[in-house]
Amino acid sequence: MKRVLVCGLVPDIGGLEKIVVDFYNNVNTDEFVFEFLLQGPENVEFSEHFKKLCKNPIVVHRIPKLRPNIKQALKEWDKFFRNNAHRYDILWSNQNGLTHLEFLKLAKKYGIKKRIVHGHCATADKFYRFIHPINRLFVGKYATDFWACGIEAANHFYHGNERKKALVINNSIEVEQFLFNEKAREKLREEYNIPKNCLVVGQVSRLYEKAKNQSFCIKVFSELVKKEPNSRLVFIGGGDTTFLTNLAKEYNVEDNVIFTGLKSNVGEMLNLLDVFFFPSNFEGLPIVLVEAQANGLPVITANHLPVARILENYDNSLSLKDEWKLWADKILSVRNSRVLDNEYIYKKISEHGYEIKSATRQLERLFEQE
Secondary structure, rough: OEEEEEEEOOOOOOOOHHHHHHHHHOOOOEEEEEEEEEEEEOOOOOOOOHHOOOOOOEEEEEOOOOOHHHHHHHHHHHHHHHHHHOOOOOEEEEOOOOOOOHHHHHHHHHHOOEEEEEEEOOOOOOHHHHHHHHOOOHHHOOEEEEEEEEEEHHHHOOOHHHHOOEEEOOOOOOOOHHOHHHHHHHHHHHHHHOOOOOOOEEEEEEEEEEEHOOOHHHHHHHHHHHOOOOEEEEEOOOOHHHOOOOOOOOOOOHHHHHEEEOOOHHHHHHHHOOOEEEEEOOOOOHHHHHHHHHHHOOEEOOOOOOOOOOOOEEEEOOOOOOOHHHHHHHHOOOOOOOOOOHHHHHHHHHOOEEEEHHHHHHHHHHHHHO
């Protein structure tokens, strides 16, 4: 049996956390034990939403956040690894950027033999752009294994020998949870008071403007309602809605925008939509684009993001610099192109390596490698 220390997650569920949870739900727990290292106060816990999605026991260890008192935090981090590193065979550090290498450094210092850095993002915000390239020069000194969610993420995280050694670990899903269901669609449209033939555009994501660019969705939608006044824009995910609500009022679409809040039944919620609209500023390989295609939805996304095309109704031809009207017209052009053949969808997702059971077997084989 191998014991794995999982680092880099936050208490709530985002794309990265969902990916790790899906792997954990499918891993052979007779062969692998996962424990989680969370940053925060002594009483920090994973959210109820996280716990609800996780089918296996959750063992949590806590260390303070690096900021504001970096010196004191690093002392506590060192103490944790000094006292506990002997218990682990593997460190699995999941990161959206190389903001620090401390987990890897301490794991090496105290003797964890297999030290995996797993990159989940292909671009970076301003802070990451400063520190990430520096840490990229040194990550090979501390990590033994170099993983990424896609080719673009591997190129972003690694260079030189590390890039040559890098392995792509596909962000994978339990396909059955996301297949289209007409009865669920009718039920949800009734629940949210959406007329039967109304065009519904939306996305699943944390409400986080800097990365997810949800303001762009509202601006494009303000053009779309000029041609389809009875349409709806749906945001499925948690977060502060104040900014987006005010923006919707500014563009006179507030009555057409719906915030569902955080949902654990994402697969079911996707049935509500006709088009999945995802113009993020930066991503790794967005797992939600795989989930949306599992539901058969046409996907409209931006041409600078990593390509996650599985079905023919995936479109990434437009740039964020293009006019909002062009985006609105693109959405209208695919409104009736949902793929309804679930057997075909399952086959395509499996062929592309996004089916969770086979992906987890790959993960287990890599954990076993010395």
